[in-house]
Amino acid sequence: MINLIGFGSESVFSYTVEKLRQRSDLAVVDLESFIYDDSAGVEYDGRNIEVHGKNSLSILAGTPIYHRAFIRKETREDAQERLRSFYNALVAFSLDQGQGALLINHPLAGAANTSKAAQLRLLSVVGFLTPETLLSTNRANLELFCRLFPSPISKGASGARTIAGRITIDDMQIGSASQPWPVLLQEYIGGFDVRLHCVGLMSIGLQIRTEYVDYRYAERNGYPIQVEPINAPPDIMEKCWKYMCAEKQEFTAFDFRVSGSNWYLLEVNPMPGYSFFDKLCDGQISKALSQLLSQGYSNLFRPSRETAFVPEERRPQVDIGKPRRD
Amino acid sequence: VLIINCAPLGSTPFVRAALAASQPVRVLSYWEQISALEVRGDQSLLAVDDYVVPETEPIFFFAPPRFASPPPASADLDFGWSEWNASLTAVLSLRRKVIPNGEVLIFTPNLAANPLAFLHRFGRAASISCRPGGNVSAASWLIAARSILLPYPERMIAPFLGKGVEAALYNLLVEAKLDYAILELKNMEGEVALTRLHLAPPTHAPFELHLTLARLFGAVA
Secondary structure, eight states, X not given: OEXXXXXXXXXXHHHHHHHHTTOSSEEEXXXXXXXXXXXXXXXXXXXXXXXXXXXXXXXXXXXXXXXXXXXXXXXXXXXXXXXXXXXXXXXXXXXXXXXXXXXXXXXXXXXXXXXXXXXXXXXXXXXXXXXXXXXXXXXXXXXXHHHHSSSOEEEOSBSSOOOOEEOOGXXXXXXXXXXXXXXXXXXXXXXXXXXXXXXXXXXXXXXXXXXXXXXXXXXXXXXXXXXXXXXXXXXXXXXXXXXHHHHTOSEEEEEEEEETTEEEEEEEESSOOOHHHXXXXXXXXXXXXXXXXXXXXXXXXXXXXXXXXXOGGGOOOOOOOOXXXX | OEEEESSOTTOSHHHHHHHTSSSOOEEEEGGGGXXXXXXXXXXXXXXXXXXXXXXXXXXXXXXXSTTSSSOOXXXXXXXXXXXXXXXXXXXXXXHHHHOTTSOSBOOOHHHHHOHHHHHGGGOSOOOEEEOTTSOHHHHHHHHHHHHHHTTOGGGGGSOTTOXXXXXXXXXXXXXXXXXXXXXXXXXXXXXXXXXXXXXXXXXXXXHHHHHHHHXXXXXXX
């Protein structure tokens, strides 16, 4: 049995359910019906999760999970509490499953995305090449950065979604009442974007070319985008897996900017909204997800059960025979 | 000692205790008094008014979960709060890197929001049970606390606030790389029951807890 856990009304989750719908071993947990059910509760007994209420169901130990859920601030307080209780049960469940168990989009994985500057630091420690970045409240230093790296990229410093754009000194309103918070500037890297989805040890890379700075918003602003498949170099893949292992992520999307032979990592998405990209690559990402869920265990985190040395039974006696005399 | 405090000045017992201490204490009302904040590469800078906080100066980052006080007035304030949180997290994370011996005290809303996020290092979590009408938050805190004490079964009967509890607390601090946390305990017929765990001090906690914290912190002699 494969568990899909999320909100039925959320686009990426509903897309995932749609793509996997033909499977007969699917159990869909729609948290929408759970969190708004006054009689609902969740119980974790150290092995299985039991959700009870109007729609009772079980999440059994050892079964693979695809999870995608957020606490939205517009959700009423009692529903948030129910969601938190489910979330805590899911975290405890995942801890008990051990490292080899498959949980795609671990509930703790999202924390890596809440501070871009802190995340960049972590990525550079792993060995990724990252663009020069300045996060500051100091107008003089921000202006200096603009002189050193003309027309840098401006984007939000937190996990809140923002549209990245290129700015100049004149565009900044540091210290004004409209923007009394720190500003994140990043060196603009020429070249093209690469979105690399890693699903366990499988990867699907897409190179994206457009004249618009933030390609996610290019088409709606009248700029065409060109998308083609691309393979990441082996050293980049090594770093991606190293990061995923360190952060215990089974499914991660890496946003690169490629300039010449240099792959600059801009940021990492620990809970990828992949549906847009899946449509651009003939469903390869959802197929990889389906394959990994069918497998049911992690390739990245699976503890090795192989014997590291050659034991006695694998050392047959060698019949060297008699030397030939002819 | 620098205290970055989300709540208004003087509104929390901890800050009042810290202000009454003999040791010099500087208290900020979160971002309102931060004059400069900067992250570049592996460097970070934090300044209050015109005072650049030295890297060796202990920092107490006291930020309860988002919007604990006061509620946002607009979407801009909502976004601004996220941006400040993210920026301070980055600054303090980098400071932590340069002072490995734990001179800097860090608590972020993200870290405090889910105790289990910290405690995955402690191995198998105990059972969790949240029923309709129950206090699910309290349940999750309790489970987190139990998972700490599981390696120390003999300590469960330690005297109230005895060395066993201190050992468990110390284990938490070392393993989770925290500078401190609070366990709320209850003496039940000679056995100590853990009722709550705080990784960041809640504003509603008893004054005695804050005083203990302040002592741990060194702000109160």
